[in-house]
Amino acid sequence: MEKLIDLAKQAAKNAYSPYSGFKVGAALLCANGNIYTGCNIENSAFSPTVCAERVAFFKAISEGVTDFVAIAIVGGKEDIGSEICYPCGVCRQVMTEFCNADGFRIILPHKDGVTELLLKDLLPHGFML
Numbered sequence: 001m002e003k004l005i006d007l008a009k010q011a012a013k014n015a016y017s018p019y020s021g022f023k024v025g026a027a028l029l030c031a032n033g034n035i036y037t038g039c040n041i042e043n044s045a046f047s048p049t050v051c052a053e054r055v056a057f058f059k060a061i062s063e064g065v066t067d068f069v070a071i072a073i074v075g076g077k078e079d080i081g082s083e084i085c086y087p088c089g090v091c092r093q094v095m096t097e098f099c100n101a102d103g104f105r106i107i108l109p110h111k112d113g114v115t116e117l118l119l120k121d122l123l124p125h126g127f128m129l
């Protein structure tokens with residue numbers, strides 16, 4: 001878990017967020033042991049902005065990896081990782097598409113330690129076709 005958190009912090013350094021000034025990093029652990037990282041990437045037209053979590057998921061899925069265990073997420077304007085950075089609703093829905101809500105772990109470091117939640121805690125009754 002420490003490794004996943006470290007990788008999320010490293011990824012946050014690559015955030016492109018000149019409009020919000022908010023850097024986010026994510027590290028996604030897959031069942032095969034691979035770890036994919038992501039950072040938020042903003043855009044002057046705003047709506048093309050993508051969150052760190054979705055970058056990590058889409059990197060994995062685009063390489064054919066679709067079995068996920070856990071994601072560590074950090075974010076902030078400064079002192080990244082000192083306050084919890086919860087994933088946005090859109091990212092929770094993307095997780096719902098690919099992850100078991102009872103098993104997928106969301107690891108949220110903060111200044112007092114690490115909070116770990118399951119996807120079902122963050123998005124109960126996620127939309128599924």
Ligand code: THU
Binds near residue numbers: 020041049052091
């Ligand atoms: N952001 C993420 O990367 N992940 C989230 O779950 C919430 C928000 C980014 C998007 C934007 O670049 C910045 O944080 C401020 O909203």
